[in-house]
Amino acid sequence: MTRSILPWFAAPPSWSGLLLALALAGHAPALPTWALAGLILACMSRILPPAWPALAVAGARLVLLVILTGAAWFHGGVGLAIRVGLLAVLSLKWAESRVDGEHRLVVAASLLALALGILAWQDLLGFIWVTVGLVLALAAFHARVGGAGARLGNALKRLALAAPLAVVLFIFFPRIPGPLWDVGYTLGLPLTVFAEKGQTGLGMSTTLKPGGSSLHGPGSERPVLVAEFKNYVPATALLYWRGPVFYDYDGQAWHLDADFPNRARMLKEGWRRSTSFKDSLAEARQLTDYSVRLSPHGGLWLFGLDVPAGLTTESYISRDWQVMSITPMREESTYRLKSWLRYRDAQPLDADLRRRALALPAGNPRLKALGAELSHAYEEPRTTFATALALLNRGGYRYAEDAPFPGGPEGYDRLWFEHKTGNAEQYAGALTVLLRAAGIPARLVTGFRGGKLMALTDFVVVKRQHAHAWVEAWLPGQGWSRADPSDLVAPERFAGEAGKAVQPKAAPRPSQAPAAAAPSEQIARPAATAPAGGGLKLPDLEDWLGQWVIHLDGGRQARWISGAGLKGPGWLWLLAALALAVAGVSGAGWAWSRWQERRAVPADERAWRGFARRLREAGVVLDPAECPSRLAARLEADRPDLAPLAVPVIHLWTRLRYAPAGADTAAFRAAARRFKPNPF
C-alpha cells in the first residue's frame, strides 16, 4: 500500500493538493455543504481524461465557478460569494496546473486561503493548521530531485533553520493594532475618505432622541478624530471628548439652547482664554497635551478632552466647557489642545441655568417619585447623588448597545424600573431625570469616550462607535461633577484594550461592582480571564500558546518597552530591537556555518593552515604551489630566525602528507601549534 502511494507524494501536485485540502478544511465550518461539495468537484476535475477537448474542459470549469459563486451569492450574500468564488478559482487552478510554476502559484495562494480560513480559530487547532500548512508549502516548493521523504525532510530542515529568525520577527515586530484603515489614519490617511459630513449621530447631533442612535450600525467604524498625545497617552477610559451638552428635555428629545448657535452669546458666556477658565476651577491636575485631526462634521465642536487647559486659534471655551470653533468645521483640520484630566469645578450656578438644569417635563412619574424620595431621605445633595448612582450600580441593570428604548412619556420610567436594559445615552438621560427630580441640577453631556489606542504609538483613533453620553450634576462645593452611568452598569466596557483582548465570549458579571467614586481606576485592571478556547483541549500547551503566541499584542510589547525604561514611540524601539536581533541571529547563523565548515577540514590540515597563516604574519611570502621541502629550504636560507621552529613542522607535515602510514599526527599538530613567531 505505502509502496504504491509514496511515488505519488514525490510529485508537486500532491503537495499543493494537500495544502489546498488543508486550506479548504479550514474554511469548511463556515461553508454550506453544497459549496464544499462543489469545491471538491472543482478539485476532482483534475482527473478529467486528457483526451477531452481543452475548450470543453475550460468551459465546464467556468460553468462550475459561475454556479458556485452565484449560489453562494443567493445563499449568503456578497461575503460568502467572494469566499466561495476565490476558493473555487484556487481549486480549479490546482486542477489544471501541470507545470511546477503553476503549482508554486497554487501553493502561495493556498497559504493565503489557509490564513483567511483560520482567522476565527484562536486556538491549538489553528496552530496545528498553520504548522502543517507551512510544512506542506515548503515540501511543495522543493526544487531538487527526490521523493516524499526528501521533500518532507528538507521542508522540516528549512523550517527548523528559519525558526530563530521567525521567532525574533514574531517577538519584535511591532503589533500596531489593525485594521489597516486605523493604521492608515494613524499614518495620515485622510479621515474624509469614509466620513460623511453632517451632524448626525450621538456625540455630534444637536438633538438627542433617546434610543435614536446606534453605535453598531453602518458607519460605526468611521473615524471622528485622530489624537496624537505628547509625552504620554492617558488610559483611554479617562478620555472624555466633549461634544453637545443638553439641558432642555421636552419629554421626547433633548435640545440645545434655543438660540444655538448664537456666537455672540456663547462667546459672552464662555471663556476666550484658557487661563481665565482655569481660574474657575478649584483644582486642575494631570495636564495632557495632544493634537487632534478632526474629520469635518460641519459643527462647531472641537471635541476637547474634559476639561480644556489650552486652546488653539479661532477657538474658545463655552459655558458648558466645550472647546468651540468660531467657524463650523467643514474641512479636515488639525489643531493642538491641552486638557486637565482631573479637575474640580468651583463655579457658582446662575439662577437661569439652575432652573434649566432642574426642569422636568411631564411624564416619568415613577422616577420623579424616586427622586423626591431620595431628596427626602438624605439632606446632603452629595449623599443623594451617591445613592442615586449606587441604585444604578446595584439595581441589576444590564448594558446593551442596541437596546430598544421603551419610548413615550414614561420611557425613562420603564427603562429604570422594568426593562433595566439600555445603552449609555438612555441611562444617562434617565439618571439626569432622576437627579433633577431629587433636586440636583444635572445636564446631559454627549461626545465620545475613549477611542482605540494604537498600541506602540501615541495615537488614539476615535470613531463613531465611541460616541458616548454621560451626566454632570452640580453639587454645592464641587460644582459640575461627572457621573458616567455606563461605568456603573457595565464596568467592563471601558476596561481598556488589554481587558477587551481577553474578554471571554460570555463575560461573567462582576460580582462586586466598583464603587461609583472613581470607576475608571477600579476597572482599569484588565480582567485576566482565560480565553474560552474551543476544539482540542490540552491545557498546558494551550495556555502557553495563549500567553506567548495568540495574545502577544501591542499592549504587551508596550509594557516591555516601558518595563525597559525606554521613552518615545514604542514601535521605533521595537524596530530597533528587531534589527539588532535579526543581525544577531544572522551573525550567529553565519558563525555557526563557518564553524561547521572549519570542522569539515581535517584537523591536520587545519593545523597546517594555522601554521601557514602565522608564517605569513611573520613576513614569509607563501606560494600555494610551492612544495613543502622547498619552503623549508627557503626558510633555512632566508629566515634563520624562524627556521629552527618552522622546519621541523614542515618535515612532519611532509611525512604526514606523503607517507601517512606511521606518521606522528599528534607530534605534528603539537609542533604546528607551538610555532608562534610573534608571541607579542
Place this chain on the structure above:
Amino acid sequence: MRVVRDPSGLDATQRHLWTGLYPTPGGVFLLLTTLLLLLTAINYANNLIFAMAFFVLAAWGQAAWEAWRNLAGVNVGEVRTVSAHAGEIPVLHVRVDSRRAAQGLSLSWRRLNGPVNEVPARGQTRLVLPVPGLERGEHVLDDLRLTATDSLGLWRMSRSARKATVLIYPAVERGVALPGAWGEPAHRHMGGDALEGIRPYRPGDPLVRVNWKVAAKRDDLVVNQFDGGQGSAAVWLDLAGEVGGLEARLSRLAGQVLAAEEAGREWGMRLGEQCLEPDSGEAHRHACLTALARYRES
C-alpha cells in the same frame, strides 16, 4: 542584491565579472504572498497569521543564504570550444570543483538552464548545457553563467563563468558526390607513393605515417610525406561551383568535406577569396568546417 567578488581564482582580466543573487519568479511570488499574509495579520491582529508570515519570510531569507553558499566555494574549470552542425544541439561542458558540498548547480545562458547537478565536498562535477537554436556561425557565449539555487527554488545565485565559443557548422547534406579532380591537381604526380620527405606531426595524421625511426632519435614526432597523398589528385571543393542558396551550398560543401574524409582523399577548399590548401585529417576537416561556419558572403 549583493555583489561579491568572484572567489573562483579567475585572472585579473576576469575579476570584473559580476555575481548576483536574485529571487526566482517563484521567490518573488512567495514574497508577495508573505506581504499579503503580513497585511492580513496586521488587519485582523492575528498572531497565528503573523507566525505563518514570519516563518515563510525567514525561510525565504534563509533560502537566499543557502543559494549564496551553494555557489560561494565553487571554482569553474576550463570551458572548451564546442562545435556542432546546424540542426544538432551543441552541449557545453564545464568542470567545476568545490571545497564544500554544493547543490543545485547548473550552467545557464540567457534563458537556457542546464540540468541541475551537485558537487560533493572537495570534489568535482561536470555541468552541461545544451544550447539549441543556434544558427550557423561562431557564437561567443560570453554571458555564460554558473548558477545555483536553494533547495526551495526561491533564489538564484549566479556568477559569470568563463566565456565559451560555440561553432555551428553548416548542416551536412548527405549523399553528395565528390567533384572530380578539377583544375590543377593539388600535388604533382611524380610517381606513385614516392616518399617526398618528412614533416612534423600534426594532430590527425594517421599513425601509420609516423616515421618511428626518425622519431626515436628526436624529441618530437615526424610523419612521412608522400607525393600526391594516396596517389590520387586532391579534390577541390568550391563554393562558387555549386548552385543554390548560400546555406544549401555550404551544406553541400560540408557534406563533401565529410565524404572526402571518409573516402580518404585529400581535399582543398575555395570559399570566395579564401582558399584552404589540400590536405586531409581531422585538423584539416576542422579547419574547413570552421571556415564554412564562419563564412559570410561579402
